[in-house]
Amino acid sequence: MNMIRRRVMSTRIMDYDFSGMNSEIRISIIGKKGIDIKMKKMLVxxxxxxxxxxxxxxxxxxxxxxxxxxxxETAEPYSGSHEDVVEQGKREVEAGFMPQINPISVNLADYDVIAIGA
Structure with a gap:
């Protein structure tokens, strides 16, 4: 797999109404600084x-x-209650464990801007 090295910038998308969402909104944009995302091919x-x-x-x-x-999607889906999965995730992060993920159906090199949310 070809690795693409790009600068990672964190940004807040202020023009979008995410009201009613009960979680912190963090969107990372991978691309060139000052990029006009409306003019570029973008992947979320x-x-x-x-x-x-x-x-x-x-x-x-x-x-x-x-x-x-x-x-x-993880190769092995998480199961259990929300609390169980959160605790498992915390343990995995602390241990530096990275679960195997299924391949995605797109070629990342085809995109100018990639927004990542988790």
Whole structure:
């Protein structure tokens, strides 16, 4: 797999109404500084265990920007209650464990801007 090295910038998308979402909104944009995302080919990549807020925000961002969208899925899906999965995730982060993910159906090199949400 070809690795693409690009600068990562964190930004807040202030023009979009994410009201009613009960979570912190953090969107990372991978691309060139000062890029006009409306003029570039954009991809929204997201991971959402429960298909909740992150999925909704990713869909809204894709709809508002005309971006393509793809979901990251773990090879072995998490199971259990929300609390169980959160605790498992904390343990994995502390241990430096990175779960295997399924390949995504797009070529990242085809995009000028990639927004990642998790």
């Amino acid at each position: 990549v997201y991971y959402s265990w429960s298909n909740g807020n992150t999925k909704k925000i990713a869909e809204q961002l894709a709809n508002k920007t005309g971006a393509d969208i793809v979901r990251i």
